[in-house]
Structure formats: C-alpha cells, structure tokens
Amino acid sequence: MITHLALLRGINVSGHNMIKMEALKTTLENIGFQKVTTYIQSGNVFVTTEEDNPSKVGFLIKQEIFKAFGHEVPVVVIAKADLDACLVNNPYLKEKDLDTKKLYVAFTSIELRSDAINDLKMSQVKPDQAQIDGNRIYIKYAVGAGKTRLDQKYIEKKLNVTATIRNWNTVTQLLAMYEDLE
Structure with missing residues (x-):
C-alpha cells in the first residue's frame, strides 16, 4: 500500500468550491481509498491505495469530487x-x-x-x-x-x-x- 498526498487547489476559499472535509473523507473512502486523512480545510488529503501512479490517483480524486460535489478542482499529488x-x-x-x-x-x-x-x-x-x-x-x-x-x-x-x-507552516505540518x- 502506498500513501499519497493530494493537494486540492481552490476549495473552501472565499466561499467558493465549499467541501466539508468529513464529506470528502467519506467520498474518497467510498471509492476504495484507505486511511483518508485531511489537514485543515484548504484541501490537503492523504490517501492510501495500492495504486502507485500519482497521476491516476489525482485523476480519480478529481473525478470523484466532480461527481460528488459538482466542483472542477485541480489536484496535484505528491510523495x-x-x-x-x-x-x-x-x-x-x-x-x-x-x-x-x-x-x-x-x-x-x-x-x-x-x-x-x-x-x-x-x-x-x-x-x-x-x-x-x-x-x-x-x-x-x-x-x-x-x-x-x-x-x-x-x-x-x-x-x-x-x-x-x-x-x-503547512509544508512542515504535512x-x-x-x-x-x-
């Protein structure tokens, strides 16, 4: 299993693209990600999966956010x-x-x-x-x-x-x- 960090861009900023972290966590767990952990409301999400391709993980997260919340959110996955x-x-x-x-x-x-x-x-x-x-x-x-x-x-x-x-501060906390x- 591999842990990836997905950085979501532009959520919960100035009232736009509002997503509650608990709802995001549940949504990502429902598509098979494990140990989903979020940090603050600005879109820092750890997921564990057997998928080793960061681009594919990012695509799955982006796709699921659109389906579940209707927001087009760019995702950058880092190690x-x-x-x-x-x-x-x-x-x-x-x-x-x-x-x-x-x-x-x-x-x-x-x-x-x-x-x-x-x-x-x-x-x-x-x-x-x-x-x-x-x-x-x-x-x-x-x-x-x-x-x-x-x-x-x-x-x-x-x-x-x-x-x-x-x-x-966020970088060191992550x-x-x-x-x-x-």
Whole structure:
C-alpha cells in the first residue's frame, strides 16, 4: 500500500468550491481509498491505495469530487520525498533572520525544466523571489502572499502547468503527518 498526498487547489476559499472535509473523507473512502486523512480545510488529503501512479490517483480524486460535489478542482499529488526535498533543497532556509511566514512552496503537476525560471519572468514580480527544484517552486515573498503577482494563476499561465501553493507552516505540518502515517 502506498500513501499519497493530494493537494486540492481552490476549495473552501472565499466561499467558493465549499467541501466539508468529513464529506470528502467519506467520498474518497467510498471509492476504495484507505486511511483518508485531511489537514485543515484548504484541501490537503492523504490517501492510501495500492495504486502507485500519482497521476491516476489525482485523476480519480478529481473525478470523484466532480461527481460528488459538482466542483472542477485541480489536484496535484505528491510523495513524501517531495516534502523531504523542501526541507533539504529550499535555498531560503539558509538565510539569516528568515521570516518563514513569507516562505511558500508551489507544487506543480509536472517536473519543471531547470531553465523554467526564465519563463516565470521574475523581473515582473520583484521583489518576490523564486527558485525551481523539480516539481517544486520555492517562493519568498517580500511582503506577503496577499500582495503579489507571483501567485498560482501567474505560475500556471507562465509555465503551462497546474500548480497549488502551500505556506511553509503547512509544508512542515504535512511532512510531520506523512511521517506519522507511514
């Protein structure tokens, strides 16, 4: 059995795509996922299954959410290794006096080319900063996530991917949960 982490984009935000976590848990258990565990209301769902293909797991979750709740919700499925890499490879963690409240990670649906940072046209979003690492984009906002152009829509448009962003606290909490579930 394999544990996957499905990151649902855009649910329970500003009254849109409302899904109660208990209803989501039941819905996913009804299609055969086991040990379904959610973290906060913003769409972080652990599922255990024999299916080893993350894309297939994401498709099944997306399809079932549409059938059960009528919402078209993008899903990015990541492994524990993706969260481990966040702690090891995030270049901003090495900075002195770092404010982790300004650190975020965008998880993308595909592995990004090493030169994809050029496609983000970072000069258009300065003073915000970003570094690409596989299917992760480490982001350090100058002011905060609410006052930036470097958001999920911008990333998706520039890189032609599905992306979902989590703050640093959520990333570390999800890693701790993954370790407890395995």
